[in-house]
Amino acid sequence: MFRTYRRRLLQFVQRRKLSWHLADDIVQDTFLRVVATPSLPEQRFAQSYLYRTANNLVIDHFRRERILSFVSDPDMAFELIADDAPNPEQIAWSRQELRRLQTALDALPRHLRDVFILARVGGETYVDIGKKLGIPSQTAFSRMVKALTIVKEAMEQDEKNRSAIR
Template sequence: MVWDIHRLFGRHSNELQSFLRNRGLTEDAAADLTQDSFLRLITAKPTALEHNPRAYLFRISRNLLIDHRRRESKAPFSQVSEARANAVADPKPSPETIVYDKQRLALSDAALAELPERTRRAFELYRLEEMTIAEVAERIELSTTRTWSLIREAYRHIRARLKDV
């Protein structure tokens, strides 16, 4: 006996999820247990005893729900507010991240210094002074198309230098 899992999922997943929600699970927990039920069904070897896949799915779900409740009773999950979690987490970057970022910044700086003056100036106006392409083009007295070409050229050059490392 072979089960068509796609057809079974399409037919019974919503019903299974409602079954679990009606027994007190949150929407996310019900969705997780529904997926776990189908995963168990996929890995199970169908026998003559499981000739009704819908009933078998509900039995699997009920057993997973019992296991879920046992785990919760032994180690209850406590909800922590986002503000409290942020208070515990250290917002500062790690020392490794700081060193890495400084190295990348130095490489970017060196790559910018290698660019022709007009290209570098267009890139700095666009990225550092946050001007639009039209504003940069007006400032360096070029067309917007040519200005955008210079900025793209600067991006490519910087990326190439950063990849070399």
């Protein structure tokens, strides 16, 4: 496939007003993407698949160029993007909050905790919870409301206690 389509694909990409080197990189990336695809296209669709992939890479290139044109130093552009990874302080705070929530959940009566876990952790509907626990779905709902109220009050009380200590 590479030998058959490389030259034509290179000409196709160069017609998009790209330098020879950049066009060659895009053609290489095109073949890499095709090879990395879990199921290669059938032979009769191979050419259109290659051209579509190459065209999409050209479009992506021009989008990046347009974005980088707004930045004074394109080499530093990606260094200015905020990191989504939580910092150590956020990780510590999240772990503390999880411990507080676990303590509040542990204090719930079992019948309320079961509904809470099935709904919030398991993502189950109240109808499904009712079937699993052998209770009406309305009872599952009212238990969830009660569980949420108790957990919210426990978390608020814990926060007040912490504020008083500080």
